[in-house]
Amino acid sequence: MGFTATIIGRPNVGKSTLFNRIIGKRVSIVDDKPGVTRDRIYGQVEWRDKKFTLVDTGGIEPGNEDIIFSKVLHQVELALESTDVIVFLVDGKEGLTPIDEDVAQILRKSKKPVILVVNKVDNFETQSETAFEYYKLGFGDPILISAAHGVNIGDLLDRIVGYIPDEEIAEYDEDVIKIAVVGRPNVGKSSLVNSILGEERVIVSDIPGTTRDAIDTLFEYQGKKMVLIDTAGLRRKSRVKEDIEFYSNLRAIGAIERSDVVLMVIDATSKIAEQDKKIAGLAHEEGKAMIIVVNKWDAVEKDDKTMNKYTEEIKEEFKFAEYAPVVFVSALTKKRVPKILELIEFVMNYYTFRVEKKILRELLDEAMTIVPPPVIKGKRLKIYDAEQIGIKPPTFSFLVNDPEILHFSYQRYLENKLREKFGFEGTPIFFKIKKKEKKK
Numbered sequence: 001m002g003f004t005a006t007i008i009g010r011p012n013v014g015k016s017t018l019f020n021r022i023i024g025k026r027v028s029i030v031d032d033k034p035g036v037t038r039d040r041i042y043g044q045v046e047w048r049d050k051k052f053t054l055v056d057t058g059g060i061e062p063g064n065e066d067i068i069f070s071k072v073l074h075q076v077e078l079a080l081e082s083t084d085v086i087v088f089l090v091d092g093k094e095g096l097t098p099i100d101e102d103v104a105q106i107l108r109k110s111k112k113p114v115i116l117v118v119n120k121v122d123n124f125e126t127q128s129e130t131a132f133e134y135y136k137l138g139f140g141d142p143i144l145i146s147a148a149h150g151v152n153i154g155d156l157l158d159r160i161v162g163y164i165p166d167e168e169i170a171e172y173d174e175d176v177i178k179i180a181v182v183g184r185p186n187v188g189k190s191s192l193v194n195s196i197l198g199e200e201r202v203i204v205s206d207i208p209g210t211t212r213d214a215i216d217t218l219f220e221y222q223g224k225k226m227v228l229i230d231t232a233g234l235r236r237k238s239r240v241k242e243d244i245e246f247y248s249n250l251r252a253i254g255a256i257e258r259s260d261v262v263l264m265v266i267d268a269t270s271k272i273a274e275q276d277k278k279i280a281g282l283a284h285e286e287g288k289a290m291i292i293v294v295n296k297w298d299a300v301e302k303d304d305k306t307m308n309k310y311t312e313e314i315k316e317e318f319k320f321a322e323y324a325p326v327v328f329v330s331a332l333t334k335k336r337v338p339k340i341l342e343l344i345e346f347v348m349n350y351y352t353f354r355v356e357k358k359i360l361r362e363l364l365d366e367a368m369t370i371v372p373p374p375v376i377k378g379k380r381l382k383i384y385d386a387e388q389i390g391i392k393p394p395t396f397s398f399l400v401n402d403p404e405i406l407h408f409s410y411q412r413y414l415e416n417k418l419r420e421k422f423g424f425e426g427t428p429i430f431f432k433i434k435k436k437e438k439k440k
Helices: 015-023 065-082 098-109 124-132 153-161 189-197 241-258 274-285 306-317 337-351 357-370 408-422
Strands: 004-008 042-047 050-056 085-091 114-119 177-182 202-208 214-221 224-231 261-267 289-295 326-328 383-390 395-400 430-435
Touching: 004 015, 004 065, 015 042, 015 050, 015 085, 015 114, 015 153, 042 153, 042 241, 050 153, 050 241, 065 098, 085 098, 085 153, 114 153, 177 189, 177 241, 177 274, 177 337, 189 214, 189 224, 189 261, 189 289, 189 337, 224 337, 241 274, 261 274, 261 337, 274 289, 289 306, 289 337, 306 326, 326 337, 357 383, 357 408, 408 430
Parallel strands: 004 050, 004 085, 085 114, 177 224, 177 261, 261 289, 289 326, 395 430
Antiparallel strands: 042 050, 202 214, 214 224, 383 395
16 A cells, blocks of 8 residues: 555544645646545655655544544554554644543554644744643654644655655666556455466566555566556454455555556456445546456356446446446456456557647647537637647646636547547546636
8 A cells, every 4th residue: 555644633633634735735637527436535645755645534523522532542443553654633722632642542552653743833933832741642742733824744744754664665667567456355356466477477576565565576478567566455354344445445545556557356246336436536536547357257147248238337337437448357267367468558558648749739620620619608718729748647738718618528528539539548538728828
């Protein structure tokens, strides 16, 4: 899952405000496509060339003291199980409470590093006086912040990334295709990885991945270097279903973040679950190429229409990722497993494809002739300039008279035209819309 920092604390100390303040600095997705379901409780942060996952454990509703404490305690247990660093947030206005002190007692017994953060500080000139009462918790110098106003957030981030060891980051050459194998528990991810690598591949090396529970396997396929980022199974079986989802989603984030291509593994023998869509949604929002791998196909009773019917169902459930090719495999019998490697090469070609500016302009002119740009409040959309500004995923910049007129539905139309002309199978397409400034 990569290096993880988790914010914990009792209700109303500003956990979500802090989370949003930090995550809000990394806004890379230009259009929110409908149908992408995502828990807004974790996000990727990059600070001083180091990346980590930040987890917010907000959502504990105030009740009586006993109920609050039991819920805070549950969040603490979750954090201790799954995180590398704990950001213990307290309220500088209210001061220490019995719940804060009870949580501190549990954290002192754990072996996880704890960063004590005092939020809602108004007067930073009297820092030493404000910090004094928090020293007795035994976590060293507290960091005094105002999450609402963004004060001292950099100091907190410095402290977090200080715990990330340098060897935590495995870097690969540009020509190495990085593949993340993700999916909910028990869909057969590990069997699939073994099956892929067992196809008489030349395994170059096993490299400890960015986490204590992932292994990166570097191998060659038809002369191309690839690395499989395999997220290990859960370290413990939790009694609570939500906890299992929490852990597996958290692991998926780190693997997705580092990959080029995501193999989204689903189980043919069970219905498509909300968690399947959440994990695929993460890959889409991160702008990764995606292949939907339907595993355990050998265990399904079928006729000549079953595959088409199942494909239609997948396209309907994963509407936001209609571009993702679907492959039906059995990790157990290894049937169609080689097809996955062919598809990886296939989608990588589109993931790194560039469209010449002249051809793009011609395509847009033709598209706008067939379906004229929208008119809102008497104002017609004008696209003055367009060019491809990035790959992985293909990203296009449009210079327009008014970004608000370029409605989502017309963006979707232009995206479909790009796909009709160039394919772009397996990859999302991102648009960046800029307003043309009038010359003064």
